Amino acid sequence: MSFSLAHLVHKPEIPSTNPPVLILLHGVGSNEQDLMGLAPELDPRFLIVSARAPITLGPGSFAWFHVQFAPTGFLINPAEAEESRKKVLQFVDEVVREYKADPKQVYLMGFSQGCIISLYAALTEPEKFAGVVGMSGRLLPDAVPNLASPDRLKHLQIIVVHGTEDQVIPIEYGRAIRDQLTPLPIKFGYKEYRMAHHVSQASMADISAWLKDRLDGK
8 A cells, every 4th residue: 555654664573463553753854764773772562663754855854844943943834744743643544554553552752853743643633642752852832722632632641851951952842841741631751861852872761661661551
């Protein structure tokens, strides 16, 4: 079949009939190969699917939406962000169907702009997801007024990690996610690390443990 998004697949090292699936969403200017390098650090029960963002910036360089870094903050194309949100939701259905993944064990893990889209998708259509790992991102302004109702959100589990030395998306944005999501009826965790705009060994260890605990039902 034709998928909505180009992607790479890492099959579960511990096979099962309907494996849990972890869908990876990369940051702006990167591609589907980037986060796939984290696969050895992740639970071997996962079917890992790394998606390529739909907007081409250049050779091997893609984005979920165009963004400019202005002195007053981020200037984005909200229509592109909304289109990418819809593509991710459609892609989730395609992955579950074509790879026979467990529809009740779908997780998103996004870095930077991939984190932004992961949170946007899950908070607006929480029924599709068991959980989200958000790394070094922020909440889009459009995400908050379009949140799903509390009854729809209550099963959702989210962990957000951010670096205190991040110069691309400063720590204030991570703390804003914390402040906006903490009151919601979701199972929410937040951790800061002394790191820049990247994934550190410490943050990855905590993420991997968090995902393992979800699969173990903890």
